[in-house]
Amino acid sequence: MGTAVDAARKELIGILQTNNKKFIVVFVLGGPGSGKGTQCAKIVEHFGYTHLSAGDLLRAEINSGSENGTMIQSMIKEGKIVPSEVTVKLLQRAMNESGNDKFLIDGFPRNEENRAAFEAVTGIVPEFVLFFDCSEEEMERRLLNRNQGREDDNIETIRKRFRVYMESSLPVIEYYNLKGKVQKINAAQPVEEVFESVKGVFSKVAA
């Protein structure tokens, strides 16, 4: 008894928190295999942000046995974009639970609907967008070489993810580019060299 009410209350408090706190958000975008997760881990160490990978949050949601789990799992396997209401809720919850006020949101927003929903629900606009620019050949090579047991790191799903990225995610990057918010990084280099460029951006922006 009361658990549904408690859950609803907790969620409402969470929403009020996100909307009132001055959260700083950097969107980290780039194709699958462009190095977002790797570089985010390094940014966390040096600059004190909390890293929120939308893909990781969705995979955790599958593993938690949530009622949305089956739907999320089949969308990831097809390389499709999960409905915004699911992803935005997970991001908002993670922000409120983190205790931090600075976030790297990795792999989101992936389409125009994601972008508009996040902004409408949280009232947050990103400080800037960190964009990892990398050729498809290099990204494909990295994805096929990494072995994290992911169901979507096979050539068939990778091709679908590239297509969704080109058709749906690049327009979001272009949207922010027109607003002068994109910091573009050459991501087709070794990890340490890419991080040198990333450090340059964060030192400049945080100064």
Ligand code: UDP
């Ligand atoms: N995904 C999604 N919405 C998001 C982030 C991820 O629907 O905001 C799904 C989508 O199916 C995507 C998959 O999760 O292909 C893996 O995303 P992740 O960011 O982990 O992988 P990346 O493409 O960066 O390698």
Ligand code: MG
């Ligand atoms: Mg990732």
